[in-house]
Amino acid sequence: MSVTHFRSADPCSAAPAKVTLPSLQDKKRNCQPITALTAYDYATARLVDESGIDMILVGDSLAMVVMGHDSTLAVTVDEMLHHTRAVRRAVRRAVVVADMPFGSYHSGIGEGVANAVRFVKEGGAEAVKIEGGRNRLELVERLVDAEIPVIGHLGLTPQSVHRMGGYAVQGKTLRAIDELTRDAISLEHAGATAVVLEGLPREVAKRITAELSIPTIGIGAGPDCDGQILVFHDLVNLSFSKPAKFVRQYGDAAALFRTAIEGYRDEVVGRAFPAEAESYHLAKDERLALEEREHERAEGRLAVIR
Numbered sequence: 001m002s003v004t005h006f007r008s009a010d011p012c013s014a015a016p017a018k019v020t021l022p023s024l025q026d027k028k029r030n031c032q033p034i035t036a037l038t039a040y041d042y043a044t045a046r047l048v049d050e051s052g053i054d055m056i057l058v059g060d061s062l063a064m065v066v067m068g069h070d071s072t073l074a075v076t077v078d079e080m081l082h083h084t085r086a087v088r089r090a091v092r093r094a095v096v097v098a099d100m101p102f103g104s105y106h107s108g109i110g111e112g113v114a115n116a117v118r119f120v121k122e123g124g125a126e127a128v129k130i131e132g133g134r135n136r137l138e139l140v141e142r143l144v145d146a147e148i149p150v151i152g153h154l155g156l157t158p159q160s161v162h163r164m165g166g167y168a169v170q171g172k173t174l175r176a177i178d179e180l181t182r183d184a185i186s187l188e189h190a191g192a193t194a195v196v197l198e199g200l201p202r203e204v205a206k207r208i209t210a211e212l213s214i215p216t217i218g219i220g221a222g223p224d225c226d227g228q229i230l231v232f233h234d235l236v237n238l239s240f241s242k243p244a245k246f247v248r249q250y251g252d253a254a255a256l257f258r259t260a261i262e263g264y265r266d267e268v269v270g271r272a273f274p275a276e277a278e279s280y281h282l283a284k285d286e287r288l289a290l291e292e293r294e295h296e297r298a299e300g301r302l303a304v305i306r
């Protein structure tokens with residue numbers, strides 16, 4: 001049985017029209033911006049989906065913003081799958097994409113395909129994302145052969161943090177720009193469905209976007225990409241770190257949560273929570289019988305129940 005629960009296009013159904021990967025390509029052709037966000041759990045994925053975001057990425061940024069690691073490298077396939085399944089259960093409309101974590105496609109094509117199959121079969125993902133350019137073409141072709149849509153990821157690729165020597169903007173020299181452009185074109189020719197462009201000068205992302213017929217989804221790559229993606233925790237101030245230049249915070253969930261948690265703590269300590277209205281009660285007969293028994297016990301007419 002499928003775990004994706006695709007809704008029918010029945011106009012009488014209350015279900016929202018499903019976003020598909022081909023419909024994202026249509027958006028590029030029609031110059032309509034694609035909206036994307038990460039999500040890692042049922043509650044936030046529901047909010048993101050019900051807000052009409054087109055694509056939800058279960059990103060390996062999970063390692064940092066949910067699990068507290070200092071890079072994305074530690075998260076495993078099983079951990080990513082656990083979160084992909086939770087997101088899948090929440091999402092009815094958006095395209096769900098699973099990030100292939102570091103080490104899940106780096107030691108062989110067969111291993112990469114096998115892990116991607118798990119994300120589709122066990123996690124309910126509609127596509128997988130992998131980092132890298134021309135070094136990933138064979139894998140992209142094999143995944144497409146296996147009916148698994150692939151999203152590429154170029155520029156600042158966090159799984160290459162040690163090679164890059166940190167998280168720095170990429171594509172700053174003519175040579176690097178040409179390499180990135182060749183990588184992007186090669187990914188498209190190999191069958192990639194879209195490409196994430198991260199941490200690139202605006203001019204470079206614009207040039208690559210113009211060269212491709214598949215959509216580019218930017219993060220820290222300026223406004224000329226076909227779509228934008230942000231990490232959910234950055235959007236709502238839950239990252240516990242200084243936001244990068246490209247992040248815009250649209251809400252302050254940290255402040256909201258702190259106020260709620262501190263209010264709860266204070267009211268428990270002050271015995272203001274729970275109140276009468278938040279308490280359950282016995283039915284009248286049982287309450288009277290209980291009171292009668294307490295009364296008899298108080299008068300010494302009844303043995304104490306141990």
Ligand code: KIV
Nearest residue numbers: 038059060061196219
């Ligand atoms: O893991 C992630 O959140 C990502 C986005 C930054 C694109 O790869």
